[in-house]
Each structure stands twice: as C-alpha cells, then as structure tokens.
Amino acid sequence: MRRRFLAIFLGLCVSATAQTQVAAKANPRTGAPAKQNPALPPKLVLAIVVDQFRYDYLTRFRSEFTGGFKRMLEQGAVFTNANYDAAPTVTAVGHSTFLTGAMPALSGIVSNTWWDRTVAKSVTSVSDDKTKLLGGNGTGSSPERLLVSTVGDELKISGKGGKVIGISLKDRSAILPAGHMADGAYWFDGQSGNFVSSTFYFSELPGWVRDYNAGHPADKYAGLEWLGHKMPSAGPQLYNAVDSSPFGDELLQALAMHALSAENLGGGPKTDLLTVSYSSVDYVGHRDGPDSPEIHDMVKRVDKLIGALIEAAEARAGRGRVLVAFTADHGATPVPEENQKRKMPGGRLAWNTYRAAAEKALNERFGSGKWISFSADGVIYFSPDPIPGKKLDMAEVQKVAADTIRAQPHIGRVYTRSEIERGALGRDPVDSRVRNGFNPARGPDVLTVADPYYLFSATGTTHGSPYGYDTHVPVIFLGSARIRAGSYAETIGVQDIAPTLATLLAVETPSGNMGRVLTEMLK
Numbered sequence: 001m002r003r004r005f006l007a008i009f010l011g012l013c014v015s016a017t018a019q020t021q022v023a024a025k026a027n028p029r030t031g032a033p034a035k036q037n038p039a040l041p042p043k044l045v046l047a048i049v050v051d052q053f054r055y056d057y058l059t060r061f062r063s064e065f066t067g068g069f070k071r072m073l074e075q076g077a078v079f080t081n082a083n084y085d086a087a088p089t090v091t092a093v094g095h096s097t098f099l100t101g102a103m104p105a106l107s108g109i110v111s112n113t114w115w116d117r118t119v120a121k122s123v124t125s126v127s128d129d130k131t132k133l134l135g136g137n138g139t140g141s142s143p144e145r146l147l148v149s150t151v152g153d154e155l156k157i158s159g160k161g162g163k164v165i166g167i168s169l170k171d172r173s174a175i176l177p178a179g180h181m182a183d184g185a186y187w188f189d190g191q192s193g194n195f196v197s198s199t200f201y202f203s204e205l206p207g208w209v210r211d212y213n214a215g216h217p218a219d220k221y222a223g224l225e226w227l228g229h230k231m232p233s234a235g236p237q238l239y240n241a242v243d244s245s246p247f248g249d250e251l252l253q254a255l256a257m258h259a260l261s262a263e264n265l266g267g268g269p270k271t272d273l274l275t276v277s278y279s280s281v282d283y284v285g286h287r288d289g290p291d292s293p294e295i296h297d298m299v300k301r302v303d304k305l306i307g308a309l310i311e312a313a314e315a316r317a318g319r320g321r322v323l324v325a326f327t328a329d330h331g332a333t334p335v336p337e338e339n340q341k342r343k344m345p346g347g348r349l350a351w352n353t354y355r356a357a358a359e360k361a362l363n364e365r366f367g368s369g370k371w372i373s374f375s376a377d378g379v380i381y382f383s384p385d386p387i388p389g390k391k392l393d394m395a396e397v398q399k400v401a402a403d404t405i406r407a408q409p410h411i412g413r414v415y416t417r418s419e420i421e422r423g424a425l426g427r428d429p430v431d432s433r434v435r436n437g438f439n440p441a442r443g444p445d446v447l448t449v450a451d452p453y454y455l456f457s458a459t460g461t462t463h464g465s466p467y468g469y470d471t472h473v474p475v476i477f478l479g480s481a482r483i484r485a486g487s488y489a490e491t492i493g494v495q496d497i498a499p500t501l502a503t504l505l506a507v508e509t510p511s512g513n514m515g516r517v518l519t520e521m522l523k
Helices: 002-024 058-059 067-073 089-096 151-158 171-178 206-216 217-221 235-243 246-262 280-288 293-317 338-343 351-366 394-406 417-421 430-437 494-505
Strands: 044-050 077-083 113-116 121-124 127-134 139-141 161-168 186-188 195-198 271-280 322-327 372-376 381-382 411-418 447-448 472-478 486-493
Touching: 002 430, 044 089, 044 151, 044 171, 044 293, 044 494, 058 067, 067 293, 067 322, 077 161, 077 494, 089 171, 089 447, 089 494, 121 394, 127 372, 139 171, 139 195, 139 351, 151 161, 151 246, 151 338, 161 171, 161 338, 171 271, 171 372, 186 246, 195 206, 206 246, 206 338, 217 235, 217 430, 246 280, 246 293, 271 293, 293 322, 351 372, 351 394, 381 394, 394 411, 394 417, 411 417, 411 430, 430 447, 472 494
Parallel strands: 044 271, 044 322, 077 486, 161 186, 161 271
Antiparallel strands: 077 472, 113 121, 127 139, 127 195, 186 195, 322 472, 372 381, 381 447, 411 447
16 A cells, blocks of 8 residues: 555656646747757858848738748747847948847947048958958958957857858958858959959868859849849949849849858758848948838849748758848938928938038137048047147047037937946937947047938938837848747847857857847747
8 A cells, every 4th residue: 555655646746747847848928838849950050131121121011022031920030129229220230240249339340431540541340451352353351350259150169160151242241240260251342243252261262153253143134124223234334233233132142052052051060150141122222212112122032032042051951950040230211302201300411511510610619620530421530639739638629529510400419439438328229329339449539310310311311320210120030949930029139149049059159249048939
C-alpha cells in the first residue's frame, strides 16, 4: 500500500511539472501552448533595407502585393510602430543603426556628410582617403568612421560566421550594415556603370563581379521609357538616370542573385550574412514624392524583387534556414505642394537665407569674422577662431546664431552644442531624437529643426526630420522557428533589430547597442 501511494504521488509531481513547463512556454498573446519546434541555426541571414520606404506604403498598397511584402506581412513578425529614435533621419544614420543597434551618439555616424574638425574638411560617412576604388576611378570607401561593431562583425568574432557581404546602389548603404569585418561591399558607380568596391576589402574585384561588369548590364536600359521618364542613350548620363528608375534596383537584384551563387551563401557550414539595400525608391521619392504614381509603381516592383530574393536564398540554404530582417532607413516628407492641396501645412525654405541672417547677427554682435567652416541644411559648424585673437565665448556665439534662426519663419526648434552637452534638452520625442543623434566629437554647433512639413529643399521632397513621417518605418522578421508570427503594436526602435538578431544567432550583442531584444516575438 505504501509503495502504491508513493508511485501515485510521484506521478502527480511529474504531471504537475510537465503542466508548469507547458504553461511557461505558452503563447503570451493567446494562452495556447507553444509548438515544440527545435530551431536549427540559420544558414543565411538576409538583412534587407528599402531606402526611403515609409511604413504606410505597407498599408496603402497591401492589397496589391504578391511577393516579398505579402509573404512577410502574412508569415512574419510585423512591428507596426517602429521608429528611428535619432535624427537626422538620413541614409547613413539609418543604415548604421540597422545592424549595430547604435544611434549616432555612439556610432559616430552623425549624417551622410559632416565637418571633420580633426582634418578641417567635410567628409562622408564612408569616405576613406587611404583606399582606392576598384572597378572605377578615384578614392575608395570603408567603414572606418563607424565606431562600433555590427551583427556581422560579432558573427565573425564568435567563430559562427561565414561570409558577410553588403550590396547596394549607394556606397554607405552597402558598407555600413556589413561592418568592419565584411568579406566585401559592392555599390554602383554612376561614371563607369560598374558595381565597384574598395581596396579596404581586397586588392582587386572578385572574378564574379568582374564578369558581371563585363556584360555592361546597365547599357541594356538605354533609351527605355518608364512612366514618362526616358533613359538617356549612353554613358554617365544613362548610369545616373538608372538610379532614379526601377532599373537601378533590377541591376542591384541581379548582382545580389549572382552573389548568392558565386559566394555559395547559405551553402557552407557557418552562418552567412547578406545585406541588400534597394536604393531606387529613395531616388524616385526625392524627385516625385511619396504620393506619386512613380512611387506606387516602385513599391509594387520592389515587392516582387524581395520575394524573388528570399526564394532564391531559400533554394540555396533551405526553407526555415534563412533568417530575414527587413526595415527602411527613413521615411519621407510629403511634397509641400501636395500638402497644400490637402489644406495641410508645409512649404519650402531656403537655408542660405537663415544662414545669412545668423552671420549678419554675429557680425553685428562681435565684429566682422569668418564664422562658418561648414553648413548644410539646418546645421552649422563654426570656425574654431572666427576673429583671430578675440578669444570669443563660443557658447555665446552659438546662442546668438540660434536665437537669430529661431526668430525666422517656420522654425520649430534650434539647438546649440552647448545646451545639448549640458543636458538642457527636454524628454519629448523631438528632443530625445536630437540628443540621440548628437555625437560630441562630430556633431554640429547649431542644429535646426523646421516646423512639421517644411523642407530645406527647392524641389521634390526630402527627409531628415525627427517627425513621424520621417521616423516611422517597417520592421519585420521572418524565417526562424523561434519567431512568433503576428502583428505587434508595441512601440519599438530600429535599434532593437540588432540585439534581437544577435540573440537569434546566439552571438555577442554589437558593442554600441542602444536597443533591446524583442522578446515579445520570440518563442
């Protein structure tokens, strides 16, 4: 009798333990037990960006999707309220945040172009005078200015990583997501019509890239017409025009497909990483705006391209062995003239007018001086000694300029280096994004934010602001058995992608990470 009682007692304990384990693994959204799918490590990570892809493109055009967007929306973990938590919202900042989890305050990538005080000249996010261009003429590019590691770097350091390759039409979009230890980064050269790279990666282009270029793939678009836009007949005019058409992304897609096979991505014993950034939506968006028929067509076309890329990757690595992370580097502001038709605010501003007003005020206050080393839309870098020998209080110089600009029409906020460094900003989203976007060594002395919907642009549209139409982008994960598919309305940041990927890959989180792991989507 005693043995029978003991057996019954032990059986009840085992049963209770099993029930507890099932409950612990239950779906937090439905309460249903999670499926016990053992997750094999990915053989290939596809990190995909569409340049200047507003989140609302997914909702506006969803019924027309048949390719990658349709599949990701139906089978992926879709975050509907993802934003960039740093400004400016530009290509280099977005692409550097994507796979580092670091915003400019730590990554050092403060814009596409800035003034380098150490060498007293303007630089781009990837310019590197120590390198040479391969496949074209001129200076090459590298990730040297990126101060932190990427997911690809950590994958390599862990010993689990195979090849890491970045591809885009733009150099910064190919280089920054791929990171420091990438096996190669390739971008399109508008002078030669080639896909090019840099001596940072190797001494000569790989044979498969040379073979691709030898076919002069861009030349086949000579004279073609798309929605009233006719391609030039040849040479640099053609190559630069291709960017602002669907043909640019077609060229990019062909190279990415070639890379899959030539580099055997997804076919080796380790996890490979391919970053692909489709740039042509951005070029078309700048010219025609987010409400144009051209953008509508571009979005439908890139949907098909992404679908084909995912399928090709799975054909090599196997379904369930390709992990996809998708986002955009920024959104876009509505064209002011289009907004005016809607009775919405907005307009165009001439930055040189604001700069001139600031210089005039400085001359009147302190005397004639050479005040500005570098200025671009909304930012000013002051000369270190504007009036030699006068030993000016540069905090006061910044304040005078900022107060003058702030008094001009349609200016929302103006920040100075001094007030950012002393922590004088508020906590609302605009102030927070400006603070996260400021790096003490590389940031400007004065930073201007125009009123919502106002642009420092004479034609078309642009981006860069800390407002929702520029910060709100898609974030979708697809492909791993550890991903819980569904729609997630939580507010997240694009900086959360990198630590989440690092967790899925079981590697160290990138060194400058400022994000969190999206545990709500993990099984």
